[in-house]
Amino acid sequence: MEQTKKFNEEELKELKSISKNLRERALTMVYKAQSGHVGGALSSIDLLLILYKKTMKLAPEWTNDKELSKRDRFILSKGHASAALYSILCEFGYFCPSETAGFRQLGAKLQGHPNSEYVPGVEVPTGSLGQGLSMANGIALSLKLDKNPAKVFVLMGDGELQEGQIWEAAMTSKHYKLDNLVAIVDRNRLQIDGNTEDVMGLEPLVDKWKAFGWEVLEINGHDYQEIYEAYQKASLLGREKASPVVIIANTIKGKGVSFMENNAGWHGKAPNDDEYNKAINELRGL
């Protein structure tokens, strides 16, 4: 296997700096709208950053040929983390930064949960949990029919895995040997009503995916090097085993803002003025 490249100091510094911008933009969207899901957006931002900046082959102009281009596809199955997705799409030029002011506002493109009709770079609508992996399978099957080498990445929440449809889809991915599909689980261990293991236990999670025939990788979802290596390895492993691959990314809900970290209360709450200022100062290292 090819040696995966190591990020040097400068690259790590750049990634860290972008991730701070992404977090700040996501937080600001939720703050201005006084509505949105901040905890699960912050837990997934590092995973998204390495996908969009270092892994997927895609560019905003490729989305014009929405159906046929060779761009890699990303699906945010945990659609409530829309602030994170919008933040990254904005960062990479999919729409004008001024659009972010419309987040969750009447008449705006950036709906509470992503809509593929209005937002460039959004492949399918998500928000109703449990449907993203099935849709990703449909795209992966379609790409295979077209002999299109593009890959499909789908990010699921851990609480979302309680939806039965996920496991129907997990059978489908394996049955059709979707080696062009990489699933990522944002394992932040919290859902609205508390700890996932208290609400509806998911463990042993790695064993569950293995039992469904998937290749499983487990990583720290905030370590850029680990994330990058897992994405590279997943694609190779998939091809080698003719199998879909899932990456269980252990993350921290609310990552980056100390008082939001590991607190289920920040699942779907917007910060007030003081909380917002405190959070921004912390992100900026002030």
Added chain:
Amino acid sequence: MLTDNRKISSLRVAYGEAIAELGKENPNVVVLECDLSKSTQTIIFKNACPERFFNMGIAEQDAISTAAGFASSGKIPFVSTFAIFASGRAWEQVRNSIAYPKFNVKVVGTHGGLTVGEDGASHQALEDICLMRVMPNMTVIAPADSIEVKAAVKFAAEYKGPVYLRIPRPNLPELHDESEYQFDMKAHILREGKDITIASYGETVIECLKCAEMLEQKGVSAEVINVSTIKPLDEKTILQSVQKTGVIMTVENHSIIGGLGGAVCELLSETLPIPVKRIGVRDQFGQSGKDTELMAKYGLTAETFIDEAIKLVEFKNK
């Protein structure tokens, strides 16, 4: 008589043949099936285009969302299962992953209504037209014979957007001429009359034609309309007819709530309030039985609903 000596044919076989035909012409057509390929007759497509046939197993929710993924990539998926599961089990998947983004998916529910063999209430979709009609962006089509099935499938494949197609299980008399019938989403007047309008779709259309012939013997002139597209409703044809007749009876192998009867009441109450009689299953579950027994038991045969037509005309003339 109009209803006599007509060729009887299978609507499900017509569906399977139509998608197989389409599949050979259009490489973007894919078919998803939920372990019922011999019942829905998608097996005909499977034999014609095996590489584009995907059995999803007994997992309707996954099948519907997978079809959405196909559509987002430029394919034209036909997803088939029994109407009860397509419209009920996977309703929210149809709503959020197909209707909301206007994806080009054709959801095909076979075995609509009471006539599902002897399977009973658990398998009888008496609510599917209602459940699909209530969704924005959804087109709802329920053909009355095998010729209309073929024409509707062809239309659905060319039409860009979500379509729900309801296919009855029983073999039915052919009402259309295959060489000239083209599907156009319009309601079609199959028999003209002046005393009462009878609107229907699917397997009850033939019963409405029989009823009209029986009414003629009693001196009542009935206009029969095949409303095979329940949504968008061809309001013009229905309004023109009732402006002439003054009363309307809807007949459907479906609940009286929310189906064609509901759609017609919604239209008329806002535009031209006139007496309406809804014939259908009256807010109850079905049961096991033979098709003919069930249709008679629940009042869906010409013999069982003719009196309601006469009462409606008498009411108008009072």
